[in-house]
Amino acid sequence: MSKSARAPGASxxxxxxxxxxxxxxxxxxxxxxxxxxxxxxxxxxxxxxxSSDICPVCKSSRYLNPNMRFLVNPECYHKMCExxxxxxxxxxxxxxxxxxxxRTLRKAKFRRQTFEDLKVEREVDIRRRVARxxxxxxxxxxxxxxxxxxxxxxxxITWNLxxxxxxxxxxxxxxxxxxxxxxxxxxxxxxxxxxxxxSLPSDTSHVVLKKGxxxxxxxxxxxxxxxxxxxxxxxxxxDAGFVFHGLKxxxxxxxxxxxxxxxxxxxxxxxxxxxxDYDVDWLxxxxxxxxxxxxxxxxxxxxxxxLREAFGGLGIFxxxxxxxxxxxxxxxxxxxTRSAATAAAGGKDVDMSDxx
Amino acid sequence: xxxxxxxxxxxxPPGTKMATNATAAKAKALAILNNSRAVPSPSVAxxxxxxxxxxxxxxxxxxxxxxxxxxxxxxxxxxxxYSGHYRHDPSKLVAIKKIKLNADFKDGIxxxxxxxxxxxxxxxxxxxxxxxxxxxxxxxxxxxxxEHLPLxxxxxxxxxxxxxxxxADIKSWANxxxxxxxxxxxxYVLHRDIKGNNLLISADGTVKLADFGLARSFADPGRDMTCxxxxxxxxxxxxxxxxxxxxxCVDVWSTGCVIAELAIREFFLPSETDIQQLSVICDVxxxxxxxxxxxxxxxxxxxxxxxxxxxxxxxxxxYWKQRFPLLGEDGIDLLRGMLRMDPMKRLSATQVxxxxxxxxxxxxxxxxxxxxxxxxxxxMGEDLKRxxxxxxxxxxxxxxxxxxxGAMKK
Numbered sequence: 001m002s003k004s005a006r007a008p009g010a011s012x013x014x015x016x017x018x019x020x021x022x023x024x025x026x027x028x029x030x031x032x033x034x035x036x037x038x039x040x041x042x043x044x045x046x047x048x049x050x051s052s053d054i055c056p057v058c059k060s061s062r063y064l065n066p067n068m069r070f071l072v073n074p075e076c077y078h079k080m081c082e083x084x085x086x087x088x089x090x091x092x093x094x095x096x097x098x099x100x101x102x103r104t105l106r107k108a109k110f111r112r113q114t115f116e117d118l119k120v121e122r123e124v125d126i127r128r129r130v131a132r133x134x135x136x137x138x139x140x141x142x143x144x145x146x147x148x149x150x151x152x153x154x155x156x157i158t159w160n161l162x163x164x165x166x167x168x169x170x171x172x173x174x175x176x177x178x179x180x181x182x183x184x185x186x187x188x189x190x191x192x193x194x195x196x197x198x199s200l201p202s203d204t205s206h207v208v209l210k211k212g213x214x215x216x217x218x219x220x221x222x223x224x225x226x227x228x229x230x231x232x233x234x235x236x237x238x239d240a241g242f243v244f245h246g247l248k249x250x251x252x253x254x255x256x257x258x259x260x261x262x263x264x265x266x267x268x269x270x271x272x273x274x275x276x277d278y279d280v281d282w283l284x285x286x287x288x289x290x291x292x293x294x295x296x297x298x299x300x301x302x303x304x305x306x307l308r309e310a311f312g313g314l315g316i317f318x319x320x321x322x323x324x325x326x327x328x329x330x331x332x333x334x335x336x337t338r339s340a341a342t343a344a345a346g347g348k349d350v351d352m353s354d355x356x
Numbered sequence: 357x358x359x360x361x362x363x364x365x366x367x368x369p370p371g372t373k374m375a376t377n378a379t380a381a382k383a384k385a386l387a388i389l390n391n392s393r394a395v396p397s398p399s400v401a402x403x404x405x406x407x408x409x410x411x412x413x414x415x416x417x418x419x420x421x422x423x424x425x426x427x428x429x430x431x432x433x434x435x436x437x438y439s440g441h442y443r444h445d446p447s448k449l450v451a452i453k454k455i456k457l458n459a460d461f462k463d464g465i466x467x468x469x470x471x472x473x474x475x476x477x478x479x480x481x482x483x484x485x486x487x488x489x490x491x492x493x494x495x496x497x498x499x500x501x502x503e504h505l506p507l508x509x510x511x512x513x514x515x516x517x518x519x520x521x522x523x524a525d526i527k528s529w530a531n532x533x534x535x536x537x538x539x540x541x542x543x544y545v546l547h548r549d550i551k552g553n554n555l556l557i558s559a560d561g562t563v564k565l566a567d568f569g570l571a572r573s574f575a576d577p578g579r580d581m582t583c584x585x586x587x588x589x590x591x592x593x594x595x596x597x598x599x600x601x602x603x604x605c606v607d608v609w610s611t612g613c614v615i616a617e618l619a620i621r622e623f624f625l626p627s628e629t630d631i632q633q634l635s636v637i638c639d640v641x642x643x644x645x646x647x648x649x650x651x652x653x654x655x656x657x658x659x660x661x662x663x664x665x666x667x668x669x670x671x672x673x674x675y676w677k678q679r680f681p682l683l684g685e686d687g688i689d690l691l692r693g694m695l696r697m698d699p700m701k702r703l704s705a706t707q708v709x710x711x712x713x714x715x716x717x718x719x720x721x722x723x724x725x726x727x728x729x730x731x732x733x734x735x736m737g738e739d740l741k742r743x744x745x746x747x748x749x750x751x752x753x754x755x756x757x758x759x760x761x762g763a764m765k766k
Contacts, residue, residue, distance in 0.1 A: 265539065285578075289601075295655075296702065297577070301604065305574055308544075
């Protein structure tokens with residue numbers, strides 16, 4: 001990180017010690033809205049300024065037009081009235097009409113401001129954008145220290161962008177980071193060339209109004225099936241934008257097993273082979289009795305039950321079971337669902353192996 | 357009796373952890389066996405040295421002392437249900453169902469209780485209510501210690517219109533229900549009272565089949581069974597026609613009705629009387645003939661019911677598609693398979709689970725994501741106190757309830 005990026009952190013610490021008037025807010029003032037029109041000096045947010053009711057572009061005032069609404073564009077945060085936006089930007093992107101501001105604005109990006117103070121508005125936008133890219137949690141790191149280091153880096157990036165320090169480089173690394181993260185989560189997703197987010201303020205943002213043929217070709221080449229020279233070979237030689245110590249490798253969740261309608265339970269006879277039919281004299285009458293057939297009484301159920309009951313006790317050693325039961329007498333009892341049930345009910349598992 | 361799921365040809369639970377784990381109900385039976393063996397000398401068994409209690413009473417006392425019964429959750433003509441917990445760990449909740457002394461069974465235990473104890477102590481499956489223990493109290497009342505299932509039942513769920521659910525949720529509930537039925541049948545137990553309010557929901561959302569008061573094991577050939585079982589809305593046509601020999605297919609019909617009910621959020625085949633029930637069924641499925649159901653005209657009540665009736669034809673596929681949009685094509689196919697008039701053509705519980713409906717999209721909702729409601733302990737009490745086969749909405753029910761002075765007091 002650049003040295004200057006540390007400055008706000010340090011100054012904020014000093015601020016906390018002083019507990020009072022802010023050198024930080026002063027620096028913010030001077031830095032963040034350096035393009036404000038000379039005709040409109042930076043206002044103190046606390047004071048209700050009558051000039052806020054006059055559009056700096058068309059000079060119409062709320063007195064003449066009571067329904068006037070002001071809009072800002074996150075590109076440069078210059079305020080203007082709705083009718084000016086309609087008039088200037090309806091036919092596509094156009095440069096900002098405020099004197100001294102050369103940025104190209106688009107109508108779609110205009111919105112009402114949420115905060116009265118435009119500096120706050122801008123900082124919230126930046127923080128939102130950084131938080132979208134840097135979204136790791138404490139559980140993603142090996143140690144708490146690693147996580148704290150990460151948080152510090154994130155704060156550094158944020159202040160770099162807010163204070164317009166090393167913006168270009170920071171932006172580039174942020175985009176690279178976003179791309180690698182996305183590739184890691186979803187390896188099958190088509191690789192897109194990182195495009196600059198037009199909603200973000202960047203000093204050098206050079207807006208291309210229409211993609212030229214060469215650009216389109218380049219885009220297609222990199223996003224298509226052709227393997228890009230250093231992309232797919234992954235992390236080792238690729239610049240991920242940022243490197244965080246102690247960041248756990250992302251493990252994709254196991255794919256779900258196909259649903260088993262029997263819940264995993266099954267039965268097959270071990271000691272006998274089940275036949276479709278058994279020819280015994282004493283059953284022939286019932287077998288051919290219409291009274292049995294009409295009600296769905298199934299002879300096979302009877303056969304299999306007889307066999308099951310005849311062979312059911314084979315291979316059962318009660319002594320072994322008693323020993324096994326005593327061994328796990330204090331252990332976890334029961335079927336998973338039940339333990340989950342009681343856990344959900346706020347209770348502990350019911351140990352049912354010790355009825356006596 | 358078999359205790360080892362490892363070696364037993366009984367259905368083996370998934371995973372191996374169950375292998376070493378004798379389940380409670382079985383453990384209870386085992387413990388009796390074990391205890392009587394472990395008791396060192398015949399002196400204890402024969403000489404009632406401590407307070408004139410014989411061995412059986414001592415054992416009973418020991419079981420009884422393991423549980424603390426709490427507030428009364430509900431009372432019916434058949435049983436009173438209390439909430440309770442293990443004495444050594446109050447966080448282990450149970451429901452204690454105390455069977456009332458019945459005038460019909462002065463010298464014994466009520467049939468319902470016997471059946472319930474008999475089958476619940478045999479069956480151990482995540483979708484069947486668990487019987488932790490059984491004990492009797494001083495006044496000769498028998499108490500069943502059952503699993504604590506606080507989240508209401510399936511009928512309350514579809515009746516509660518503040519809950520919305522979709523096809524995947526229905527599939528999940530239906531699958532748990534079908535697994536329970538399959539497991540019963542696999543162990544040769546007919547439940548004979550499957551209905552929405554016998555399907556309780558545990559704290560984690562699992563559906564559990566409860567109330568085995570009408571259950572019996574599959575009959576031997578030639579033995580008559582009663583046809584006066586299963587709550588009317590869920591009673592299959594062969595029982596309404598007085599058939600004495602039936603199999604697992606009666607439960608499959610009831611299961612189909614419950615699934616249909618879940619899908620349309622109202623009773624599928626409601627009626628006032630048994631005779632009306634038959635005509636309600638025939639309105640949907642047509643009047644059975646010798647072609648559609650071989651042998652049906654020999655059934656006891658066939659002549660009385662359909663002797664002079666004009667033929668009715670079953671509804672076509674469009675009726676089902678219109679009425680059950682939530683089930684989808686394959687769900688409707690399964691439902692129609694479960695609700696065939698001829699029990700021989702009806703799917704068996706195993707065939708039901710083998711149907712492609714379960715594995716087709718949408719995948720059944722995981723039970724932790726199922727919509728839930730707080731039915732609370734109150735409904736658990738209401739559900740457990742009921743006697744098998746009762747419908748609560750009848751006019752006469754109300755009259756009977758007025759005569760129940762215990763209920764008046766509360």
